[in-house]
Amino acid sequence: MTTSLSQQLVNLLAAALLLIAFAMLSQRRVLSLIRLFAWQGMALGASTAIVAYSTAQHHLYYSAALTVALKVVLLPWILHRLIDKLYVRWDVETLINIPTTMLVGIGLAIFAFALATPISEMASTVTHSTLGIALASVLLSFLMMIVRRKAVPQVIGFLSMENGLFFAATSATYGMPLVVELGVALDVLVGTFIFGIFFFHIREQFDSLEIRHMEKLKED
Amino acid sequence: MIDAAGIAFQIVQSVLAVLIGPLYVGWVNQCRAWLQNRSGPGLLQPYYMLARLFHKEPVIAEHASPLFRATPYVLFGCMWLAGGIVPALATDLPFAPAADIIALVGVFALARVFLSLAALDIGTSFGGLGARREMMVGFLAEPAMLMTLFTAAFISNSTALTTIVETLAHREFAIYPSLAFAAVAFLMVLLAENARVPVDNPATHLELTMIHEAMILEYSGRHLALIEWASAIKLFAYTAIGIALFAPWGIAEGSNWSALPVALVALAAKLVLAGAGLAALETVSAKFRLFRAPEFLSTAFLLAVLGMLIHFLGRG
Amino acid sequence: MNPPDLTPVTIAAGIAGFWILIGAASLVESQRLRFINRLIFPAGAVAGCVLAIIGARALGDPAETLVLPLGLPDLPFHLRLDPLAAFFLFLLGVGAFGVSAYAPGYFSRESAHRLRLLSLQYHVFLASMALVMLADDAYLFMVAWETMALSSYLLVTTEHKLPAVRGAGFLYLLIAHIGAIAILLSFGVLHGGGFADYTFDALRATELTPFWATVAFLLAFAGFGAKAGMIPLHAWLPEAHPAAPSPVSALMSGIMLKTAIYGMVRVIYDLIGDITWQWGLTVAIVGALTSLFGVLYALMQHDLKRLLAYHSVENIGIILIGIGLSMVFIGMGHPAVGALGLIAALYHALNHAVFKALLFLGAGSILHSTGLRDLNDMGGLIHRMPRTALCFLVGALAISALPPLNGFVSEWLTFQTALQAPVLEHGVVRSLLPLIAAMLALAGALTAMCFVKVFGIAFLGQRREPHHPPAGDHPGGDAGLPESIGMAWLGLWCVVLGIFPAVVLMLLNRVAVSLTGHGLPPEALEAGWLWLVPTSAAQASYNPLIFLATIVTVVLLTFVFVRWCYHGRLRRSHPWDCGYPEQTARMQDTADAFGQPIRWIFAPVFRIERRIPAPDDPHPRFELHVEDRHWRWLYLPVARLAEFLSVQVAVLQRGRISTYLLYSFITLLALLVFVR
Known part of the structure; x- marks a missing residue:
């Protein structure tokens, strides 16, 4: 198996992406979660840049720059400000204990890999073998949203799910058209703001960011 | 397959492993002292301590059984064997095929079982506590360790350490994400198995959270010396396994005398680096609550499994 | 004639x-x-x-x-x-x-x-x-x-x-x-x-058509599995083994469970013949779960024989893993690796027969001599029963899969089989096999913990005051001559099977050849009687004799050297224990305490009932019951269903002979109409 250095680097970064997804799943602290999220954005940006270099797809440079700007700098900064203002630096509680979550996560990863293997054989991109990883990160982020009790980690899970999707797009088809990517990036940004506003409202209403309280809103 | 050079390598390596172990521990302690802005006891301190302990008269409890007295020797024998068959200097060791990596894990397990039994032998509360915790860490670390080794074994299609070293040292330069994962997992297992921070604290004594120290509380004199020495060899052996799996360059291959000096220098350099790294890690991390240890080790297990999955995926 | x-x-x-x-x-x-x-x-x-x-x-x-x-x-x-x-x-x-x-x-x-x-x-x-x-x-x-x-x-x-x-x-x-x-x-x-x-x-x-072959396989797997103690049909084992006299427990656990393995191998490999990998995966996964649950429940026991019974469940799981791996490889067209898996399974069957019988006999000797069966009542038995202690130690080390004894060899072979996973084509199966191996490793390490507990609590430490003093008189000495012969014989086999695995491998290879038509590769067979080589020497090898010899030599040399260089003086005194005064035997770890981390980590697996006394209770009693969840999940519903059905059927019971005759008559008529 002879693979070019860039492909190896992409594979390594893909592995790092998956690793960070798992790390987020196991993390208890909100601050560390944000830091991990920033790292994930970094890995994503780097891998996009490498793909851009190796395939000479120039629009990918823009998406790489955009990713770094948005996901490594801007969003973590917003999240930091959010938790400062909301004063929610405490540990995250999980619904299921962490080792069990991890085991479920491994099962999901195997499932994703099995699912992606036939698809990635069809794709002709240099990065096709990372499709399984992308899918796995999406599923893992989803899992993280399910098992967290507090609103802030759920949002981070949502954002990291977007990371996984972005990575999948890069690995399967060298990314979406730039316009679409810009649109998605804007959506994510706006989404974060809206979430932020919601957080304040939720806290005013219930004096806590515990998702459990939302159950009271249900009409009986 | 057995020749003079091989036997010479085997003897040099076994003796070296046993002699160098305390020096390595001394180096780690020295680095840690520097990092903590202390002057440190010096590199040779572990040797002085061993010598002092050997001279002292051991005191054992009245109702200690023969097992208690035999355990330090068994421990020492196990660790010597482990230190002798890990290819730290050369791959052409005639004894190395006697045990592959799985058997090596078995040797460590044997030592752990004996030590835990000895801890239970006196029937004190601390002994039982230490034994129980040690076995807890052990049963979590062993699967993680095996998965780490399996990843390396899948890459080189062999569980024989010498073959793994030869394959990995000769591959064309390639980044194996799977191996990177395995390396992190291995590091975590190394910390747990050798009673280092964040799972246990080697510098502690009389702390309610101690593990290794609680088990050897009742030992003194030559028995204690042998156990301490065995722990030092164990740390060396684990580091040597790590080097063999993840940085195998420079290890002498075949019966080649001229490669020996290079191998020695390479080994020394790697040990210096590894020891400094270990000390740095221990300085920046804090000891976990005891029941965080399962989480720590299950993370290691997870990393190893991920490494293996990624390896299969990369091939598929 | x-x-x-x-x-x-x-x-x-x-x-x-x-x-x-x-x-x-x-x-x-x-x-x-x-x-x-x-x-x-x-x-x-x-x-x-x-x-x-x-x-x-x-x-x-x-x-x-x-x-x-x-x-x-x-x-x-x-x-x-x-x-x-x-x-x-x-x-x-x-x-x-x-x-x-x-x-x-x-x-x-x-x-x-x-x-x-x-x-x-x-x-x-x-x-x-x-x-x-x-x-x-x-x-x-x-x-x-x-x-x-x-x-x-x-x-x-x-x-x-x-x-x-x-x-x-x-x-x-x-x-x-x-x-x-x-x-x-x-x-x-x-x-x-x-x-x-x-x-x-x-x-x-x-x-047979594939459908009927699968039906036959499933029936045989369930039937023999029930006898072997496969989860969830294992419930009889921890009840029956402690009830039986110890030699009988030894026979049942050591040998009778193996007849079920024999039957399984006979029907699947010999009578059905066309093995598919899906069956194999089923067997391997059930085996992995069986071994893990078996050892987890074992760790919670404090009745020695119940504990050993749960360990039989665990070991049957290990054997099933070997058989399952073998079937996966055969079903996917790699019969040579399949033969290795089968050999590993059979080897483990033999090993388990030897060490489990030995352990049950050891438990029998303790019971015979002291009348005790609860680990929490024992302690310090090594001083009173040194021969039994030695034999039991050999068995405990063997079952814990520690080299150079026999339990290790068969687990090692099972690992080697699982490590052949890269030859498989199917991605998911390829990733699952090493995970099954990891579960085996976990079970093995937990077994070691469990037997540290058994040996440490029963034989080491100080003598405890029994909570339930045994009824009747008990001699209290070590095992007698016949008992010692029996245990020593089995202990010897533990060592021999561990030291000369290559010989056993050759013999088992013939079994595999006769069943599957394939055996180990020639390099494995030519390695000689000293070297255990499952596939090729470059892939893996193990030599327990060198292993043992090195350890023994180093131990002896160290012993002599230390005496010769320094001194052999020794002083006995009170235990140190960090200087805490007033140490009593009651302050030692109990069997329940030793299992506490497991109870904590694997809490969802067990049904734990705990009664913590109130602070002002003048006679505080701490109570803890750990149960097998299978009872409530599987057996009790089935039992209730059976009871419900019997109540319904009881309507037929009238107590009058003529009514019963009428039932028979109607049945006869119905049959005649049906068969017509």
Whole structure:
């Protein structure tokens, strides 16, 4: 198996992406979660840049720059400000204990890999073998949203799910058209703001960011 | 397959492993002292301590059984064997095929079982506590360790350490994400198995959270010396396994005398680096609550499994 | 009728007959009550030894058959001795010698009346197991199988005056019979209708569609699995083993469970033949779960024999993992690796027979000598029973899969099989096999923890005050001569099977070749008797002799060197324990305390009931009960359903004869209409 250095680097970064997804799943602290999220954005940006270099797809440079700007700098900064203002630096509680979550996560990863293997054989991109990883990160982020009790980690899970999707797009088809990517990036940004506003409202209403309280809103 | 050079390598390596172990521990302690802005006891301190302990008269409890007295020797024998068959200097060791990596894990397990039994032998509360915790860490670390080794074994299609070293040292330069994962997992297992921070604290004594120290509380004199020495060899052996799996360059291959000096220098350099790294890690991390240890080790297990999955995926 | 030639199969059948004979002979009224202990049991032991030799010799020979004109007219017993049967007969012989040699010591204080019955049941039990392995037709197989179940049931209920023992026996009989029905149905499916007879040859020849083959496989797997103690059909094991006298527990756990493994291998590999990998994956996953749950529950026990029973569950899981891996590889077209998996499984079956029998005998010696069965009451037994302690230590190290003893070798081979996963094409299976291996590693490490607990709590430490002082008088000394011989024999096998694995590997290779048509690669066989090489020397090798020799040499050299260089002085004093004064034996860890981390980490697996006393309670008592969840999830609902159905059926019960006759009459009419 002879693979070019860039492909190896992409594979390594893909592995790092998956690793960070798992790390987020196991993390208890909100601050560390944000830091991990920033790292994930970094890995994503780097891998996009490498793909851009190796395939000479120039629009990918823009998406790489955009990713770094948005996901490594801007969003973590917003999240930091959010938790400062909301004063929610405490540990995250999980619904299921962490080792069990991890085991479920491994099962999901195997499932994703099995699912992606036939698809990635069809794709002709240099990065096709990372499709399984992308899918796995999406599923893992989803899992993280399910098992967290507090609103802030759920949002981070949502954002990291977007990371996984972005990575999948890069690995399967060298990314979406730039316009679409810009649109998605804007959506994510706006989404974060809206979430932020919601957080304040939720806290005013219930004096806590515990998702459990939302159950009271249900009409009986 | 057995020749003079091989036997010479085997003897040099076994003796070296046993002699160098305390020096390595001394180096780690020295680095840690520097990092903590202390002057440190010096590199040779572990040797002085061993010598002092050997001279002292051991005191054992009245109702200690023969097992208690035999355990330090068994421990020492196990660790010597482990230190002798890990290819730290050369791959052409005639004894190395006697045990592959799985058997090596078995040797460590044997030592752990004996030590835990000895801890239970006196029937004190601390002994039982230490034994129980040690076995807890052990049963979590062993699967993680095996998965780490399996990843390396899948890459080189062999569980024989010498073959793994030869394959990995000769591959064309390639980044194996799977191996990177395995390396992190291995590091975590190394910390747990050798009673280092964040799972246990080697510098502690009389702390309610101690593990290794609680088990050897009742030992003194030559028995204690042998156990301490065995722990030092164990740390060396684990580091040597790590080097063999993840940085195998420079290890002498075949019966080649001229490669020996290079191998020695390479080994020394790697040990210096590894020891400094270990000390740095221990300085920046804090000891976990005891029941965080399962989480720590299950993370290691997870990393190893991920490494293996990624390896299969990369091939598929 | 001419006397048959003295072929191995004849001798093996003869030994089964001999066992029945001496069992019957023990019923003879004799003035000398020691007749049974002095003569009958040793004779049975010698017969076991002969059987082991015959089995070992017949391993390399082609299959031999024998037809005995016994049983029903026109339905003779077919016997056959092929390498697989020979291997299991060897296992039976080795185990039977150890247990029979031990039994006289254990039973030395039985009353003569009970001993006669015990001896009869015991020897019939042995003979029925031999016949199960020799059977070559479904008819004899089922007869022997049921005889085995019945005789062991009677042995389990030796203490039938205790209600708990009766309950355990009932549960055992129930699950054994459900299993037997499944096996019977499996034979029926294999037969496929028609007028052929039920010899195994005819069953082999039947061509089955994939669907019916799967049905036959599932029935056989469930039926034999129930006997073997596979989860979730394991519930009888932890009840029946503690109830039975210790030598019987040793036989049941060591050998009878293996007859189920034998049956499974026979039906799946030999009679069905066309193995698919999906079956294999099923077996391997069930095996992995069985081993993990078995050891987790074992860690929660404080009754020594219950604990050992749960460990039998665990080890059956390990054997099933080996069989499952082998089936996966065969089903995916890699029969050579499949042979390795089968060898690993059979090797573990033999190892488990040896060390589990040894451990049960050790538990028996403790019970015999001190009357204690609860680990929390023991402590410091190594000082009173050094011989037992040594034998038990060997068994404990062997079961913990520690090199250089035998348990390690078979687990090592299982790992090697799992490590061949990259040859497979299927991505998910390829990733699952190493995970199963990891579960095996976890189970192995937990076993080590469990046996540190057993040995450490029972034999080491200080003597504890029993909470439940044993009834009756107990000698309190070490095991006597017969007991020691039995245990030493089994302990010796633990060592021999661990030190010379390559020899066993060669012998087992013949079994694999005869069953699957494939064996290990030539390089593995040419490695010599000293080196255990499963595939090729570059891939993996293991040499326990060098291993042991190095450790022993270093230990001796160190010992001499330290004495010579320094001194050999030694002083004994009070324990140090960080200077805490007033250490009492009650402050030691108990068995429950030792399992506490497991209880904490794996809390969802158990049903834990804890009663913590109130702070102002003048007589505080802390209570803790840990239960097997399977009871509530599976058994109690089934039991309730059965009860509900019986209440419904009870409507039919009127108590009048004429009503019953009417039922019979209606049934008859219905049948006539139906068959018409």
